[in-house]
């Protein structure tokens with residue numbers, strides 16, 4: 052166990068890779084450990100690919116701050132490094148006068164969060180932009196867009212490697228022990244097992260980040276770190292309807308911030324899909340239940356009257372790592388050094404659900420700030 056790293060990051064989803072790209076430097080030993088055979092095979096490739104603008108999240112929360120900052124950084128990175136993206140804009144559509152009042156509340160919250168370009172459209176203005184969408188009014192968010200999340204991850208990998216970081220695949224972290232001035236990390240299983248020490252350990256393990264935190268002895272139930280899996284399914288829209296909208300079209304979100312409501316996303320090829328739904332589940336299973344087709348149809352028909360039931364085909368699913376239990380109010384990201392639990396240099400990122408993709412580069416800067424403070428001590 053002679054080997055000693057400076058910074059070790061667990062997980063090569065978009066968050067772990069963004070952190071690696073930010074903190075790597077030629078005079079540091081930086082490692083990313085990934086249990087799968089390659090990067091980004093879990094939540095980071097099972098999501099909508101939307102660059103959010105920061106409308107929904109409670110004022111002052113990390114979700115709000117990281118989303119608004121991350122939105123700006125992502126567009127800059129996309130433009131500078133040719134990462135596939137489109138600043139399509141989005142509408143949040145009210146379908147009744149009662150919902151129009153809720154639009155005002157959302158608009159005010161979004162502006163307080165720093166999404167300054169939002170504005171309310173009348174029905175006529177909305178129809179000028181999106182003639183095929185039905186509603187009484189809408190919020191226009193011009194800075195919402197879409198991004199090629201794989202290209203973003205490849206960019207973070209290239210940047211991390213250029214600065215000397217190494218990424219180890221098929222390297223599952225199975226044990227963590229606090230030792231003098233750092234952590235002993237055990238990777239692999241059985242005969243393949245090996246250990247090394249690291250001064251800083253960053254937990255970016257996505258759906259398993261609560262279990263990784265538990266390896267250090269943290270009582271995850273007591274600390275409120277236990278994750279609840281919340282599945283989101285998608286249905287693709289066929290029937291030649293792809294070109295009938297040119298922006299992302301969202302309903303008003305359901306209460307308590309569990310999700311944004313089943314909405315229309317477009318990918319960079321212009322394909323249309325609906326999703327993600329919300330369903331708390333006990334285990335990780337990405338199958339899409341075709342019995343849910345009616346739910347998808349019923350959810351969007353009010354504002355997308357051109358969709359026929361038979362246009363919908365089950366597509367894919369992702370699973371949100373939620374700190375929020377069913378029925379609870381929205382919970383913020385946990386991003387913190389655990390020094391106050393006797394674990395200085397162990398940085399947890401737990402509950403990094405949406406807008407984690409949008410926030411990735413901003414989260415990486417935030418984590419880098421925590422690490423620089425620790426290293427300066």
Ligand SMILES: Cc1cc2nc3c(=O)[nH]c(=O)nc-3n(C[C@H](O)[C@H](O)[C@H](O)COP(=O)(O)OP(=O)(O)OC[C@H]3O[C@@H](n4cnc5c(N)ncnc54)[C@H](O)[C@@H]3O)c2cc1C
Nearest residue numbers: 062064065066086095098099101224257283369407408409
């Ligand atoms: C349905 C859905 C839609 C979404 N849509 C959007 C969107 O449009 N816009 C947006 O901004 N955000 C969106 N998000 C959120 C975004 O996708 C996530 O916040 C982000 O991908 C999380 O990245 P991550 O790196 O934390 O997790 P992951 O991508 O899950 O990566 C974690 C990695 O850790 C590895 N790992 C776990 N345990 C270990 C271990 N013991 N040892 C080694 N490696 C380990 C895993 O194998 C995995 O590769 C969506 C999420 C979902 C579920």
